Amino acid sequence: RIVYVNGEYLPEEDAKISVFDRGFLFADGVYEVTSVLNGKLVDFDGHAKRLQRSLDELDMPNPVTFEELLEINRELIARNGLEEGGVYLQITRGAADRDFAYPANPKPTIVLFTLVMNISGSPKAETGLKVISIEDQRWGRRDIKTVQLLYPSMGKMMAKAAGADDAWMVEEGVVTEGTSNNAYIVTRDGKIVTRQLSNAILHGITRAAVLRMAEEAQMVVEERPFTIEEAQNAAEAFITSATTFVTPVVEIDGATLGDGAPGPIAKRLREIYMDEARAKAI
Numbered sequence: 001r002i003v004y005v006n007g008e009y010l011p012e013e014d015a016k017i018s019v020f021d022r023g024f025l026f027a028d029g030v031y032e033v034t035s036v037l038n039g040k041l042v043d044f045d046g047h048a049k050r051l052q053r054s055l056d057e058l059d060m061p062n063p064v065t066f067e068e069l070l071e072i073n074r075e076l077i078a079r080n081g082l083e084e085g086g087v088y089l090q091i092t093r094g095a096a097d098r099d100f101a102y103p104a105n106p107k108p109t110i111v112l113f114t115l116v117m118n119i120s121g122s123p124k125a126e127t128g129l130k131v132i133s134i135e136d137q138r139w140g141r142r143d144i145k146t147v148q149l150l151y152p153s154m155g156k157m158m159a160k161a162a163g164a165d166d167a168w169m170v171e172e173g174v175v176t177e178g179t180s181n182n183a184y185i186v187t188r189d190g191k192i193v194t195r196q197l198s199n200a201i202l203h204g205i206t207r208a209a210v211l212r213m214a215e216e217a218q219m220v221v222e223e224r225p226f227t228i229e230e231a232q233n234a235a236e237a238f239i240t241s242a243t244t245f246v247t248p249v250v251e252i253d254g255a256t257l258g259d260g261a262p263g264p265i266a267k268r269l270r271e272i273y274m275d276e277a278r279a280k281a282i
């Protein structure tokens with residue numbers, strides 16, 4: 001695989017980062033994952049804007065312009081012959097003497113690499129996911145897409161140990177989001193419910209697109225928190241993220257939703273989303 005590091009395209013074994021990189025020492029870095037369909041980027045604009053917002057919130061300089069970033073993404077997709085999967089991007093505050101205070105003149109590190117994934121034909125889209133609930137023990141600025149992903153990793157391991165696919169995190173009795181996705185239910189009267197944006201969750205790029213598409217398709221959307229109990233009694237549930245698009249959830253803490261098969265609204269939203277993603281990818 002060819003990866004991009006600070007201006008160079010290199011075989012992955014030749015790519016090097018300093019042991020003093022603040023991304024490594026302090027998780028002082030942000031990231032994005034943009035999906036790729038037919039060799040093209042899905043919602044690049046949204047991911048580039050959120051990247052800038054994450055950097056701004058952390059007073060971290062952006063080493064690339066929007067146009068440069070697009071060019072790097074395209075070059076990397078071409079060099080790796082990537083048809084379907086994603087591009088992972090990470091920017092850190094770079095190497096500096098180990099000090100909690102930020103360095104005065106940071107020289108950011110930028111890394112991009114491709115990920116091969118079958119996202120359009122994922123088997124989980126057909127069978128649905130099983131999720132468990134866990135307490136949300138992450139920090140309070142989940143709107144910033146930092147590389148501090150240890151608690152979500154622990155959540156994934158707890159899900160695995162319980163024979164489930166993922167964990168939905170719960171804070172003050174209501175669901176925040178999945179370990180790496182936004183969480184939704186569909187009420188028995190057909191309303192799509194997902195938590196409103198705040199610092200408690202990541203502002204999903206897929207979330208924004210799916211909610212817009214749902215409204216365009218005359219579906220009713222309610223942005224409010226919900227409990228695990230409400231989710232277990234809902235007609236349907238699903239998640240969204242760049243690499244899962246819309247994926248149905250069929251079991252929550254051992255309780256089967258409906259007849260245990262993916263629901264019609266989740267299926268329809270997945271189709272609408274994929275059609276538009278394919279049509280608009282750049």
Ligand code: PMP
Nearest residue numbers: 180181182202204205206241242
């Ligand atoms: N929430 C969390 C915690 C995530 O890690 C992600 C995926 N990066 C999402 C939501 C979904 O965001 P997006 O649709 O932009 O991939």
